[in-house]
Amino acid sequence: MSLIDNIATLKRLNATIWKTLKPFMDELDGSSFKTQVSKSGIPTLVYEKDGATTAIHSTYDPLHEAKVFAQKLRESDTSPYNHVFFYGVGLGYHIEEFLNDHPDMFFTLYEPNPHVFCHYLMSRRLDDLPLRRMKSLYIVFNPELEESYTIDFFNRYHDRPFFVTLPAYQRLFSKEFERFSTFFVDSINLIRSNRYTTLAFEKRWTINSMINLVSNLYVRNILNHEPGMFSGKPAILVAAGPSLEDEYENLRRIRQEGTAYIFAVGSAVKGLVANGIEPHAAITMDPGEPTQYTFTEIIEQNITTIPHIYGTSVGFETVRTYPGPQLFMAMDKDPVSPFFLKSEDGAPLGVVNDAPTVAITSLQLLGLLGFNPVILVGQNLGFRNNQNYAQGISYGQGGGNRDHMATDSELADVRTIEDVYGNEMQTNKIYYLFRKCIEMMICRYPDVKVINTTKGGAKIAGAPFVELNSLMMDRLTDRVVDENWLDKIKPGSYSLKYLLERRKRMSTSLVHLKRRISDMEKIIAEINQHVAYRNPRQLEEDFKRLDKIFNNIARNDFYRTFITPLNMLETAIFGNGMAQVHAEILPAERAVHVVENFGRYVQQCKRDITYITDVLYPYIVANIDLFSKWVQDKAVMEATPPEAQLPEIDGTFTQPEKDIV
Numbered sequence: 001m002s003l004i005d006n007i008a009t010l011k012r013l014n015a016t017i018w019k020t021l022k023p024f025m026d027e028l029d030g031s032s033f034k035t036q037v038s039k040s041g042i043p044t045l046v047y048e049k050d051g052a053t054t055a056i057h058s059t060y061d062p063l064h065e066a067k068v069f070a071q072k073l074r075e076s077d078t079s080p081y082n083h084v085f086f087y088g089v090g091l092g093y094h095i096e097e098f099l100n101d102h103p104d105m106f107f108t109l110y111e112p113n114p115h116v117f118c119h120y121l122m123s124r125r126l127d128d129l130p131l132r133r134m135k136s137l138y139i140v141f142n143p144e145l146e147e148s149y150t151i152d153f154f155n156r157y158h159d160r161p162f163f164v165t166l167p168a169y170q171r172l173f174s175k176e177f178e179r180f181s182t183f184f185v186d187s188i189n190l191i192r193s194n195r196y197t198t199l200a201f202e203k204r205w206t207i208n209s210m211i212n213l214v215s216n217l218y219v220r221n222i223l224n225h226e227p228g229m230f231s232g233k234p235a236i237l238v239a240a241g242p243s244l245e246d247e248y249e250n251l252r253r254i255r256q257e258g259t260a261y262i263f264a265v266g267s268a269v270k271g272l273v274a275n276g277i278e279p280h281a282a283i284t285m286d287p288g289e290p291t292q293y294t295f296t297e298i299i300e301q302n303i304t305t306i307p308h309i310y311g312t313s314v315g316f317e318t319v320r321t322y323p324g325p326q327l328f329m330a331m332d333k334d335p336v337s338p339f340f341l342k343s344e345d346g347a348p349l350g351v352v353n354d355a356p357t358v359a360i361t362s363l364q365l366l367g368l369l370g371f372n373p374v375i376l377v378g379q380n381l382g383f384r385n386n387q388n389y390a391q392g393i394s395y396g397q398g399g400g401n402r403d404h405m406a407t408d409s410e411l412a413d414v415r416t417i418e419d420v421y422g423n424e425m426q427t428n429k430i431y432y433l434f435r436k437c438i439e440m441m442i443c444r445y446p447d448v449k450v451i452n453t454t455k456g457g458a459k460i461a462g463a464p465f466v467e468l469n470s471l472m473m474d475r476l477t478d479r480v481v482d483e484n485w486l487d488k489i490k491p492g493s494y495s496l497k498y499l500l501e502r503r504k505r506m507s508t509s510l511v512h513l514k515r516r517i518s519d520m521e522k523i524i525a526e527i528n529q530h531v532a533y534r535n536p537r538q539l540e541e542d543f544k545r546l547d548k549i550f551n552n553i554a555r556n557d558f559y560r561t562f563i564t565p566l567n568m569l570e571t572a573i574f575g576n577g578m579a580q581v582h583a584e585i586l587p588a589e590r591a592v593h594v595v596e597n598f599g600r601y602v603q604q605c606k607r608d609i610t611y612i613t614d615v616l617y618p619y620i621v622a623n624i625d626l627f628s629k630w631v632q633d634k635a636v637m638e639a640t641p642p643e644a645q646l647p648e649i650d651g652t653f654t655q656p657e658k659d660i661v
Helices: 003-026 062-073 093-101 114-123 143-156 167-172 174-216 242-257 268-274 289-300 316-321 358-369 429-444 468-474 496-532 536-554 557-566 568-583 587-634
Strands: 033-037 043-049 052-055 083-087 106-111 134-139 161-165 235-238 261-265 281-284 308-311 326-329 374-377 415-418 424-427 450-452
Touching: 003 114, 003 134, 033 114, 043 114, 052 167, 062 093, 083 093, 083 174, 093 106, 106 114, 134 143, 143 174, 161 167, 161 174, 167 174, 174 316, 174 326, 174 557, 174 587, 235 242, 235 358, 242 261, 242 268, 242 374, 242 468, 261 268, 261 358, 268 289, 281 289, 281 358, 289 316, 308 316, 308 358, 358 374, 358 429, 374 468, 415 429, 424 429, 496 536, 496 557, 496 587, 536 557, 536 587, 557 587
Parallel strands: 083 106, 083 161, 106 134, 235 261, 235 374, 261 281, 281 308, 308 326, 374 450
Antiparallel strands: 033 043, 043 052, 415 424
16 A cells, blocks of 8 residues: 555645645654554554543454445345445445446545545555545534535535444444534425426526526626625625514614615515515515515505616516616626627626525525625524514515415424523424535625514524614714615626527537537437347447537537536436446447437427427527617617517426426
């Protein structure tokens, strides 16, 4: 075993991990973990604390112990899983034995103690693991970020993980293990739920982005503001939680005195409008059709004085029915606007990340705009007397499908957490995840001070609790709001030349994509023939041709901009499936999986290409032509923005195929 070889391998896998691990290697002699030579002559690991020594692996024969452990795991049904998550690396004996028994499974290593991984590098060969099957390596250098590693894992992969624990860790570090495993299991359930959300919305995100591109051509980009106009000014982010009821009078006074900008997220605007308070802007991003009912009261009362900031992948109905001024923020779920739009001065469009809730995305937006501090109001992240939202806020079509009380399903998995006063409060898994996401967003913007004023709300790490009336006396004392701020957001000045070039390029890409799809279908048919003729040499040539064509497709603009986003989850599953196919050694077996994976995915892509080219893409092309004419007409006279007729959206096209999850 060569430590130098292990270090070189680790640097190749993840240079950042080695850089962070090196100081732990230097202080290894002072660690509570020690390596010893077992009675069988191979290294083992022990843990020393308070004069007692506990074995991490057998001190007699750790390899035999690992074989027995792997034998017990064979009794478990691992057929539904394609990925094993190892909690605790130790010296890796159990990992090697399990992976030998499961040659088709990918794996992730998770070691909660850096010193243990140092001992692994000192004692074993990293290359003895099938590293081509390793998806991720996590070493916990900061215990406070432990749960964020889990969130990262599930955000990266759409696999079904099989959880394997180094047995000694479950005994020695029971509290840490219990906390991590509970969060891991909760995350599985939440991510599974999120996959249904992804399936339900992935087509909606792209359809909205295509239709909203037309509006984006004419409205302003909120990130295209005068430099410094919001820098260092306080902003209040108002959510719809029960505690919003406690702050209406304070918010009314702040609005009147102009001591902070007020932004309403989601349906919080309903409560504010009902109480005679007009926020400086309302923010939405949800891709669903019901999002438009967030503004039922604004539409019915024809309120035209509240600006609407919409994420470009928001439900297109929301943008089309809103009566007041609008601005957009380009979302990372929108592949369309970044492709077609480019400022005359070459400045980037600016992109805001999608998140589980509009409050999290809005927190990022306010940070990007320069607001500081950001003050949270109504961000309960839990229930107050079984109340989910502030009174007077109803949800659903026409606002009447549900009231402000929590439903039975929302209360089904209630758990207890600490509130801002140090007392116990009720929350559920969804709100728990939302809180973790908010905390991660706060960590991402350390220069932006976030203050939580939500009375009785969940304690949020990184956001100290201060009552709003105290802030009003101590910090929110001077008028800082520019009531004409909207006029200082620069109008969109997009390069018409670039827009027309991109339209032409996209149309050419569509022609090429259809040809490549046809070529792929022919090769799949040939693979079937060569399997029947038992011609392994020709199969290898078929695989190479298929890979070359698919790599060409993967670089195609039409595919990347429209087809991949329409099938985000399916594409991820296809990618995982093809990685397993490439790991298959026997050509005949590999061919069966290739035909199955490619065949299903190609049919899905063809269906989407047909729908886009028949319905949505002609709408985009027609409106780009109209925009071009409008720009030219506007040069000589004031012209009203034109628009081609909106196509009818087929509801069945956006329905998820649930057997994918």
